[in-house]
Amino acid sequence: MAFVNLKKKEVQAKIVYYGPGRGGKTTNLEYIYNKFRSRIKTEMVTIKTHGDRTLFFDFLPFNVGKIREYDVKIQLYTVPGQVKYDATRRLVLRGVDGIVFVADSMAVRREKNILSLRNLQKNLATFRKSIFKIPIVLQYNKKDLEEQGIPLLPLQTLEKDLNSQLKAPSFEASALTGMNVVPTMKKIISMTMASLLMELK
């Protein structure tokens, strides 16, 4: 539910990082926070458990700058990935304008990625939103683990499992090293803004 403030000439939109637990959603936001520290005036908000897992959400407001005379403020959120937190995950999705689905490239997490994507589709449907219509970017995270000899899913398998129907833009990435974290964010912001412009026409 993006909000256009005609008085301040400002647009606020909400982008949610979704995906299975321990997939790297929070690490994506932490990388963005550190990379753009000088541009982000506030602290990153995190609500986590004592075990350092996301309990409710992480939140990072990000000023994109001006697009067609409008100041664009993007609110980046993550959801808790663990299966048991489905109710809170649904709450974070309220009013979402764009989604980054962070999949875990590790071979042992194949099933968890598929289940999480199905869960996203189901939860979006509760807000009468279609996974096929909302701006979405897929990120295949943890590419850095390849160097350590940890078995990863081949790109073709990830694409077949998660993107054969969606046909969304996708990035192989490493949230830990920062590889393709910013391109993922730029892509979802541009898709979200394009979608908002279409809606306002």
Added chain:
Amino acid sequence: MTYMLGQEQLDAIEQVLLEDLFDVGVNCIFLIDMAGNVIANLDNGEIKHDIYSLAALAAGNFAAVSTMAKIVGEDEFSLLFHKGEKESIHFSKVLTDFLLITIFGKGISLGFLRLKVAEATEKIKKILEPPCAP
């Protein structure tokens, strides 16, 4: 879904916040939507709160409490209020998609604040009512 508010409506909302709440001594007021977007805000200039983070947390908090209410068989809890030593926060739902958040100190009683918030909420409802509301 995208919605927009124009200069006239936002000025009218700010006027209500100013006259009905700010002038009675509230420290900080902001109107947000349930997605956590900030629609209008006013503060006394002395306390600089990070309103974007507060808005995100307030929307999440309100949504969590509403879900708890449904689980115990209530439509919603009528009073959502957090009391602090110096500052307290009061939440009030406006229509289905907006939330009015008031931060106030010891100088105002909760009863008086609720009365003023209720008056302000009615006025804001009229400004926001469809077709403006999402």
